[in-house]
Amino acid sequence: MAGRIVLLLACLFLLSSARAELSESKRAMIQELFPKATVIDDKLSDFPVYPVYQLQELLGYAYESADLSRLQGFAGKPIQLLVGLDARGRFTGVRVLDHHEPVFLHGLGEQPLFDFVDQYTGRSLREQILVDTSNSSRSSKDPDGNVVHFDGVSRATVSVLIVNDTVLSSALKVARAKLEGFSQATPTRARPDFFEPLSWQELIDRGYLSHWQVAKDTVEQALGRPLSDYPGTPEPRPGEPFTELFYGYVNSPMVGRNLLGQEGYAQLREKAGDDAKILVVMSRGRFTHLSEDFVPASAPDRLGMVQNNLSLELRDLNMFGGSIQLQADSMPEFAQQTLFRVGGNAGFNPGAAATLRLNVELARNHLMVDRTTLDVPVAFPEKLFETVEVAPLPEQTRAPVWVGLWKERWWQISLLVSGLAVLTVFFAKQRTLSRYPALVHRFRWGFLFFTLFFIGFYAQGQLSVVNIYTLFLAIWDGFSLDVFLLDPILFILWTYTFITLFIWGRGLFCGWLCPFGALQEMAAWLGEKLRFPQAKVPERWHRRLILLKYPILLGLVGTAFYSLTLAEQLAEVEPFKTGITLFFVRYWPFVAYAVGLLLVGMFIHKFYCRYLCPLGAGLAVLGRLRLFSWLDRVELCGSPCQHCKNECGINAIRKDGRIDYDECIQCLECVVILNAEDECVDKRLQNRKRERQASILATDAG
Structure with a gap:
């Protein structure tokens, strides 16, 4: 009987400890993130999140970033955040719990940091959130609806980039573990031993290279207007598509070696790195995948990519040149060809289905612009890939923050x-x-x-x-x-x-x-x-x-x-x-x-x-x-000459002529004096001695 009482008291103690884990102040902060919440549960034992409900309906989860991400801030300590994520993967808000970033604590003040994290409210994990270090516009959204630019903080770029990486990587872990529609497919990688020489047409016929085109009528239907209403856009000739894309996963030797040749393929993998996931895109027609003002080595404005409802980042590798050239047999000519690195917080699974999004933006005049998005399916043959037993965490698949x-x-x-x-x-x-x-x-x-x-x-x-x-x-x-x-x-x-x-x-x-x-x-x-x-x-x-x-x-x-x-x-x-x-x-x-x-x-x-x-x-x-x-010092330095000491503004020369290296700022003024014929006492005495000797010799000669 006594044992049962002790067990009961122990259970009550543990239960009260668990309930006490969520302090009243933290509960109040979570309530701010979820104003409609009626129930806020304690942190789950199997995953470090706080479930939030409105009656019986799950609103989402709140969590502390330190439980899911240990990325260190600029001061060497993690920036601790409280993040709210609703059931559809949207941020309900972000609050700063603790940080040691000097530029905010004892410089700019903390308000710029609070203003920065406020930008996450209402944004979705399905969007590609990028921090604009130019600080030009607040929380602007690209026309394709997938890329969002956040205002950075001047003179605190490193700190806010760390905050962004912490928020996105931790939120992705929560979404994949607890939210529907975010689960990860079985991870894959290109089979390194799968290769045979193939021509261009054979690559197309077997599906190793994908081919997609869209006709003029399809685009006009999507825009709701004929192309003749857009004077800056030339209409396709009869039988010519509005746009035509070819794309493939270059990491696969079947694709990369046939397109680039053995030397070019090896050089690309060496330059890009073994972890880089590379997509080649080629286009022709009246509308290509890169705009006229595209900047090499940047992200394209016309082309985006989505996988598992999450936006991926495409970035031009800008590596065509030398031995890295498209050289497949019977390959047609293209208006544009690009090698893209595919990445982002979500990570890219090449063996799973994805979607390329071609953003069509046509101007009727200098004031009115019409836009539409064309979805391009991406599904490469399974034989190109092999499964990976353990899915790496997103931060392990992406380059570290400092690389960017x-x-x-x-x-x-x-x-x-x-x-x-x-x-x-x-x-x-x-x-x-x-x-x-x-x-x-x-x-x-x-x-x-x-x-x-x-x-x-x-x-x-x-x-x-x-x-x-x-x-x-x-x-x-x-x-x-x-x-x-x-x-x-x-x-x-x-x-x-x-x-x-x-x-x-x-x-x-x-x-x-x-x-x-x-x-x-x-x-x-x-x-x-x-x-x-x-x-x-x-x-x-x-x-x-x-x-x-x-x-x-x-x-x-x-x-x-x-x-x-x-x-x-x-x-x-x-x-x-x-x-x-x-x-x-x-x-x-x-x-x-x-x-x-x-x-x-x-x-x-x-x-x-x-x-x-x-x-x-x-x-x-x-x-x-x-x-x-x-x-250097000479015999007369300090005894009796004090010229260098008197000229040393920081007083790093002792009276005996020795240099105090603990105090010296290496202005080199004493070195200049020591080499100056008209300033150094030792040099002047030596010159006088030589002049006297020359005078004596001249007298003797006379």
């Missing part, structure tokens, strides 16, 4: 890498080039402008101490390189900075690649031009103050392990976000702090860099492992 970001910013990456290459050559040749002071000074100022305006203001490449403790937390929680690849500019800068720390020390970054450092340099120059008195911090106090930035660094890193949110707030000791990321457009105390540091820097050269910068402290610690000491 690197492709999108290719020209910025190219310019940055070129700039870093030039800087590396300059530093490697510094002893030779420093003999030309004017060249060194012009190059330095030119590169500082490049750093401030391109790397900083435009490419948003300001490194921060936040990146340091993000790295530590990533190592602590389980390192993933994908987090750091999300911003190609920051990744390249960090990689370059880390490598050069062991060659030149911290100075290469702090003196040449830090945008706020460049801004301080310009402020100091302006202060001198305005004849502001330049304060010299006494040596005794300077040696103490330069140590201040190290406890600041330790405090920030230590706080990050206790509370990342608090650490991000304390990281406002860096004025980088205010001055570089947000262009000084921010709440006035932050602006006052950043501007105040620049004003102080007009009297005390690079005051912030010298005494407060935790990032500089972190780089100085690693910089002590440098392999070389590039800055």
